[in-house]
Amino acid sequence: MKRRGFLAGVAGALALPLARAARAQVNPLDPHIWAITNGAPVKKGKVKLELPELADNGNSVPMKVSVESPMTEADHVKAIHLFSERNPVPRMASFYLGPRAGRAEISSRVRLAGSQTVSAIAQLSDGSFWSDSAHVQVTLSACMDES
Amino acid sequence: MVARVQIPQRAKRGDVIEVRIVIQHAMETGFRRDAVGQLIKRNVINIFSCRYNGVEVFRADLSSGIAANPYLQFYTVADASGEFEFSWMDDEGVQGSERRSIAVAA
Numbered sequence: 225m226k227r228r229g230f231l232a233g234v235a236g237a238l239a240l241p242l243a244r245a246a247r248a249q250v251n252p253l254d255p256h257i258w259a260i261t262n263g264a265p266v267k268k269g270k271v272k273l274e275l276p277e278l279a280d281n282g283n284s285v286p287m288k289v290s291v292e293s294p295m296t297e298a299d300h301v302k303a304i305h306l307f308s309e310r311n312p313v314p315r316m317a318s319f320y321l322g323p324r325a326g327r328a329e330i331s332s333r334v335r336l337a338g339s340q341t342v343s344a345i346a347q348l349s350d351g352s353f354w355s356d357s358a359h360v361q362v363t364l365s366a367c368m369d370e371s
Numbered sequence: 372m373v374a375r376v377q378i379p380q381r382a383k384r385g386d387v388i389e390v391r392i393v394i395q396h397a398m399e400t401g402f403r404r405d406a407v408g409q410l411i412k413r414n415v416i417n418i419f420s421c422r423y424n425g426v427e428v429f430r431a432d433l434s435s436g437i438a439a440n441p442y443l444q445f446y447t448v449a450d451a452s453g454e455f456e457f458s459w460m461d462d463e464g465v466q467g468s469e470r471r472s473i474a475v476a477a
């Protein structure tokens with residue numbers, strides 16, 4: 225029984241950070257996010273933000289964001305915004321696209337000032353907002369070490 | 372400003388094509404200091420746009436959160452032969468542009 229209890233504890237401790245990462249959601253009251261959504265609810269889903277879990281160098285971290293959308297005139301992604309939790313400039317980038325894009329997917333490379341959660345918020349043509357977040361562990365942060 | 376663009380030279384109408392661009396630019400954050408401790412002024416490419424036969428198909432507002440030598444990859448639907456025009460501008464007002472033509476078969 226003791227051993228079982230211990231194992232359950234270990235499993236729980238291991239699962240905790242995962243659960244925290246899964247629960248990481250954007251805060252709609254954040255003024256930078258409010259500036260885009262104007263208070264509209266931001267739902268989790270549709271968006272997929274891909275970042276490495278571990279980045280050696282925060283100066284250049286590959287980032288890919290995609291949104292499930294047919295990209296038609298009636299139903300398309302209008303914009304995708306990227307937010308950082310710890311960078312001195314929280315709104316990292318905004319991408320504007322439309323039905324002519326064919327596919328709502330953008331890749332780039334970002335700067336991260338330390339380990340943090342990055343969020344992507346997509347604005348759809350029907351006015352709804354969807355998001356996804358990813359946590360990145362940064363070994364060498366941007367904006368800190370350079371002289 | 373030097374940039375490298377990759378788009379397919381030929382496509383079929385309706386194909387979703389991949390566009391990739393790398394622009395040579397320091398994307399100076401404004402948070403770094405020089406050798407004598409003075410802050411180096413922020414200078415990043417803040418706007419980038421891609422026009423396809425004159426119609427804007429992609430635009431990006433960038434900040435210091437984008438790595439030096441910004442790389443962008445995005446998609447667009449090939450609908451007619453013609454020209455892609457990429458243009459961008461940094462905080463100091465320096466503009467850059469690049470053109471590529473594409474042949475679209477029915």
